[in-house]
Amino acid sequence: MVILIKHGYVVNPADNFQQIADILIVDGVIQKIDSEISVIADKTVNANGLTVLPGLVDMHVHLRDPGFIHKEDILSGCEAAAAGGVTSLLCMPNTKPVIDGKKVVEYIKEKAKDAKAKVYITGAISKRLNGEDLCDFAKLKKAGVIAVSDDGRPVKDAKMMTQALKQADELGLLVTSHCEDLDIIQGGIINEGQVSRHLGVKGMHRSSEDYITAREIILAETNHVPVHIAHVSTKLSVQLIREAKARGAKVTAETCPHYFSLTEQELLKQDADYRMNPPLREQEDVDAVLQGVIDGTLDCIVTDHAPHTKDEKRDFLTAPNGVIGMETSFAAAYTYLVKTGKLSLMELVKRMSYHPAQILNIPAGTLNVGAAADIILVDLNKEWTVKPEKMYSRARNAVYKGMTLTGKVICTYLNGKKVFDYRKNKI
Numbered sequence: 001m002v003i004l005i006k007h008g009y010v011v012n013p014a015d016n017f018q019q020i021a022d023i024l025i026v027d028g029v030i031q032k033i034d035s036e037i038s039v040i041a042d043k044t045v046n047a048n049g050l051t052v053l054p055g056l057v058d059m060h061v062h063l064r065d066p067g068f069i070h071k072e073d074i075l076s077g078c079e080a081a082a083a084g085g086v087t088s089l090l091c092m093p094n095t096k097p098v099i100d101g102k103k104v105v106e107y108i109k110e111k112a113k114d115a116k117a118k119v120y121i122t123g124a125i126s127k128r129l130n131g132e133d134l135c136d137f138a139k140l141k142k143a144g145v146i147a148v149s150d151d152g153r154p155v156k157d158a159k160m161m162t163q164a165l166k167q168a169d170e171l172g173l174l175v176t177s178h179c180e181d182l183d184i185i186q187g188g189i190i191n192e193g194q195v196s197r198h199l200g201v202k203g204m205h206r207s208s209e210d211y212i213t214a215r216e217i218i219l220a221e222t223n224h225v226p227v228h229i230a231h232v233s234t235k236l237s238v239q240l241i242r243e244a245k246a247r248g249a250k251v252t253a254e255t256c257p258h259y260f261s262l263t264e265q266e267l268l269k270q271d272a273d274y275r276m277n278p279p280l281r282e283q284e285d286v287d288a289v290l291q292g293v294i295d296g297t298l299d300c301i302v303t304d305h306a307p308h309t310k311d312e313k314r315d316f317l318t319a320p321n322g323v324i325g326m327e328t329s330f331a332a333a334y335t336y337l338v339k340t341g342k343l344s345l346m347e348l349v350k351r352m353s354y355h356p357a358q359i360l361n362i363p364a365g366t367l368n369v370g371a372a373a374d375i376i377l378v379d380l381n382k383e384w385t386v387k388p389e390k391m392y393s394r395a396r397n398a399v400y401k402g403m404t405l406t407g408k409v410i411c412t413y414l415n416g417k418k419v420f421d422y423r424k425n426k427i
Contacts, residue, residue: 001042002026003416008047008377011346012054013354014366018346023052025373028416032369047377050410053349055087055374057356057364058326060151060176060230060254060302063089063119066107067096072307072394074108077326078115080305080393082420084327085409087117087374088357088364093124094152100124100135105143116412116419118374120362122147122176125164131156137167146360149176151230154212156182162219169225174360176228179212179237180278189317191279195264201317204279206234213237217244217251226250228359231304233259233278235288242297252359253292254300256325257332258399260290266399272319273397276306279321293351294342300356301348303329307395323399327391332400334380334407345380373416382408 003025022037093099112119123145192203220227292298306322337343357365388396412420
């Protein structure tokens with residue numbers, strides 16, 4: 001199959017290439033990029049007025065499968081991914097059963113064969129996420145995982161975390177840390193601050209995140225091993241990571257669009273769809289996270305896509321934490337970062353595609369010749385209103401619901417096959 005994408009504004013973060021060009025795809029692989037390509041193609045795509053980007057790489061996704069498929073499953077999660085331009089994703093291990101052995105890994109790999117995105121797998125650090133018994137990382141890697149984490153909860157014991165960091169480094173597995181001290185939080189449900197006091201609900205003190213962020217940096221730096229800090233949300237955590245990088249520590253980090261665009265004031269609505277973990281924080285934290293994205297302290301923008309049912313999210317005080325995000329992540333980031341002049345489009349694509357692919361060491365995030373044709377076509381001028389009821393995810397807990405964002409994914413190609421077309425499936 002020969003596909004020719006014509007006259008799109010091509011942005012390739014691998015070599016800082018950005019200009020109007022044609023892309024030739026043969027049998028799912030990029031064969032040529034040039035200002036003008038003339039060939040007889042099976043399919044010619046007119047990309048005039050559209051921007052052509054490598055598919056996004058979301059390295060923090062909860063697919064809820066196996067065990068919680070009433071919230072989401074692998075196929076529906078990847079439908080949502082395709083609609084948001086995500087062609088590669090890393091799923092988290094807090095499923096049921098937990099991703100701590102070969103059988104669960106094989107189940108995910110088999111089901112993902114027919115999915116509309118490439119699913120990479122995170123194994124658990126501890127068996128059953130119990131924080132007591134370390135998983136067999138070698139067996140997990142042989143089964144097919146590329147990272148390990150106890151995401152959803154922290155690894156409480158520093159000795160176990162040290163062992164995990166060392167063993168993972170020897171095997172070439174990435175360790176992703178959910179930085180939260182549960183003893184500090186003690187059942188808090190939103191950020192501890194003005195809003196929690198106003199509502200009279202127990203808050204989650206920022207020190208719970210900062211303390212474990214500092215611990216992970218110390219463990220990684222003193223043992224000369226890498227660590228990846230998940231969903232950064234506080235001012236001090238950003239500064240700790242910035243200083244560690246300046247010292248040469250092997251620390252990478254991510255954040256989500258809601259942490260640089262929304263504050264705890266959203267919780268005054270008492271709508272559980274605005275509850276996630278870590279929580280929305282104060283303006284000074286939003287400003288610090290934003291600066292961390294701009295200056296590169298925070299390497300990646302991810303979603304922490306966490307689907308829940310309407311019934312689960314009905315009660316503000318008892319609902320589980322988490323929001324969905326893959327269908328809005330590019331538009332939210334473009335709206336708050338590029339449209340406002342805070343970040344260039346090239347730098348945004350690096351943070352949402354190229355950097356996470358490099359950190360995960362997966363073949364994604366570029367439009368290089370020889371790369372798989374995981375490509376998205378985006379209309380950067382299109383404004384659209386987020387309507388959860390029209391999303392592809394099974395869940396509806398979208399933090400940007402009702403908001404108008406700019407930048408719409410029009411088409412998504414996976415290995416050269418079109419897996420999403422907004423013009424046929426408007427949302």
